[in-house]
Amino acid sequence: MADHRAALAAYERAAALAAGHHTDLDPATRLTHAHAWVGGGAPAFADALSRHRSALQSSLAGALHALALLVVRHGGPAPAVPALTTPVTTLAPVPGRFQGIDADAMTALVASLGRAAHTLPVAGARLAAELSGQALSAEPGHALGRIATWTAAQSDDLRRRLHRIRETVPGLSLPSGLAAYGLFGAHAADPGGAERLLARAGAGDEEAVTRLLSVQEGGADTGLAARIAAWWATLSAGTRERLTALPRFGLLNGLPATVRDRANRRWLAEQRARLERELATATADLGRLADPGLLGGWERIAARLRRIDLIEAELRPVPGHPEPLLLAFDVTGQGRLVVSWGDPDTADITVTSVSGLTSGLDAAHGDLERSRALWQQASYYSGDRAIASITWLGYDAPQLDPGLMDPAKSVAFGSAAAEGGKALASFSDGLHAAHRPSGNARAVVIGHSYGSLTTGRAAVLRPGRFADDVILIGSPGVGVDHARQLGVRAEHVWVGEAGNDPVAALGRFGSDPGDASFGGRHMPVGREVFTAAHSSYWQPYSASLQNMGRIINGQYEKIVQPAPLNTQPQLLMPELGDPTER
Structure with a gap:
């Protein structure tokens, strides 16, 4: 009888x-669910927290079941073992593309983990003593100790990271990348070694910047830009200023646009100075050596200087428009x-405009004019x-040159x-x-001609987060058979095809976006003569330009129909007449 009472007292x-500690990790779990921390290390942290929470509750339940069986073995009545599993129900918000993170919620997460780290070690030691005192395995108590150790490590790491974030990043609503790679950076997978490369870049390593750009160009690391944004946000002002002097540093996606521009x-300017010195040397060598073979090298240098002239000319302020920001450039090769x-x-x-055949640095003026027209x-x-x-103009678009026969460069492939x-x-x-936190900011991408195929390839790589609306103009196909395959809701995929546009009629790359079976929405654009149709979409006061402006603003109900080219009845070409008379 004495054994039964001792076992029952230990059980109680x-x-x-168990009653006091089985919910110790519930507040942290609720916070991770309620605030929709996504990307980077956030999902891995949430999974690890969920596992440790389950282990906490199952360890406590296991200890109670072992003690309850002991009571029964010693002749006592079976105690009613309470259910220790608890639901975590929250109304989790759907994270927007530019949604910010509540800094106070991050502080609350660290605090809740700190409280659990403080109480669980004592609870684990007491539980182990109760079990050992009844000659039972103390493993459930030791498990609580291990959970406490993990919780303390997370609390310390997150507190240190949050302190650094709050010191360097103002405001209560922080970019989501700061949670993904700043707060939860210890849990973020990094197969490409970006974290190490950023540390090297921060120390002034130019090769590290080159390697980061190579990873960026490959497009496989979906979190690279967010990681760069989080890294940049926590650097000191002096380090930031020093880094802007590194060659090609401004090409890194995720940096603030004004930093990239600077x-x-x-x-x-540094490239101009270097190329001018090289051109002076090449000119002197030509005059001194009279070797015609040197002319090719001289022309390459001169061509790059002409490209710099072009870029500088295009960066001059345009009355009535905002100051242009130089986000990327390259004067070598085809140019960017x-x-x-x-x-x-x-x-x-x-709104991001992506051009196609014959586009590039040397012909950039027309594309820049179109972007200004869209802005206006x-x-x-x-x-x-x-x-x-x-x-x-960030890729090598096909050109009408000898590369037309190369499958890697041809518009036919x-x-x-x-x-x-x-x-x-x-x-x-x-x-x-890099965008400031916002719950209602919009992103729109317009792909023209072969650029619509490029846009389609990009959208497929980032399903659900590429853009709010995609506009395909004069498209020969986007590499898929239905709009929904782009990872954008089909009702937000818009297709504009001018009558007589020969490229839009090709349908070479997947289904023709202009066909009803593609599932996109028709954007009225009008009709032009055969030779002008493919480049007519940006004409001032045109229905196509107006409709792009409406879609960019999400004003779908205000899309207009083009004015008829001829108000008289048309027997042979009725599309030229008044649409209300058809």
């Missing part, structure tokens, strides 16, 4: 411990140029919302679009990562 003391303009009219980090709406049209409809309009799509997906990651 253990039950009191770093890239600085690098552009990415310019934003308006700051994409603070804009309420960002979208701003006309936007009210007090700020617009950023970006020209993205999808190889260039596949490579460009990776780079465009990474660029899109950077726009989202």
Whole structure:
């Protein structure tokens, strides 16, 4: 009888411990569910927390069951073992593309883990003593000790990281990447070694920047831009200023747009100075050596200087438009140029234009004019919302040159679009990562001609988070058979095809986006003569430009029909007449 009473007393003391501690990790778990921390190490942390919470409750339950059986073995009545599993029910918000993170919630998470780390070691030791005192295995108590050790380690790590974030990043709503890679960075997978490369870059290692850009170009690391944004946000002002002097540093997606602009303009000036010195040397060598073989080298240097002239000319302020921001450039090879009219980090709406055949640095003027026209049209409809309009010439688009016969470069094949799509997906990651926290900011991507295929490849790589609306203009196909396969809701995939546009009629890459079976929404654009149709979409006052402006602003109900080219009845070509008379 004495053994029965001793076992029952031990059970009751253990039950009191279980009642007081089985929910110790519930507050932290609720916070991770309620605030929709996503990306980077956040999911791995949430999974680890859930496992430790389950282990805490199962260890306590296991101890109670062992003591209850002991009571029965010694002739006592079976105690009613309480259920120790608890539900965690919250109304979790759906994270937006530019949604911020509540810094106070991060503080509450650290505090709740700290409290559990303080109480669980004592509870574990007491439970182990109760079990050992009844000659039972003390493993459930030791398990609580291990859970306490893990919780303490998380609390210390998160407290240190949060302190650093709060010291360097102002405001109560923080970029989501700071939670993904700043707060939960210890749990973030890093197969490409980006964290080590960023540490090296922070110390001034130019090779590390080059390697980061290589990872970025590949488009496989979906969290790279967010990791860069979180890393940048916690650097000191002196370190930031020093890093902007590194060659190509401003090409990193995830950095603030104004930082990229400052770093890239600085690098552009340095390249000009270097190339001018090289050209002077090459000119002297030509005159001194009279070797015609040197002319090719001289011309390459001169061509790159002409490209710098072009970039500097395009960066001059345009009356009535915001200051252009130089987000990326490259004067070598086919050339690259990415310019934003308006700051994409603070804009309420960002639209990125992707061009196709024959586009590139040398022909950038027309693409930049189109982006300015889009900015002007979208701003006309936007009210007090700020617009950023970006020209993205960030890939080697097919050209009408000898490369036309090369499958890797030809407009007849999808190889260039596949490579460009990776780079465009990474660029899109950077726009989202660097944007100020916002619950209603919008991202729109417009792909024209072969650029629509590039846009389609990028959208498939980032399903559900590439853009709010995708507009396909004069598209020969986007590599899929239905709009929903782009990872964007089909009702937000818009297709504009001018009558007589020969490229839009090709349907070479997957289904023809203009067919009803593709599932996209028709954007009225009008009709032009055969030779002008493919480039007519940005004409001032045109229905196509107006409709793009409306879609950019999400004003779908205000889309207009094009004016008829002829108000008289048309027997042979009725599409030229008044649509209300058909």
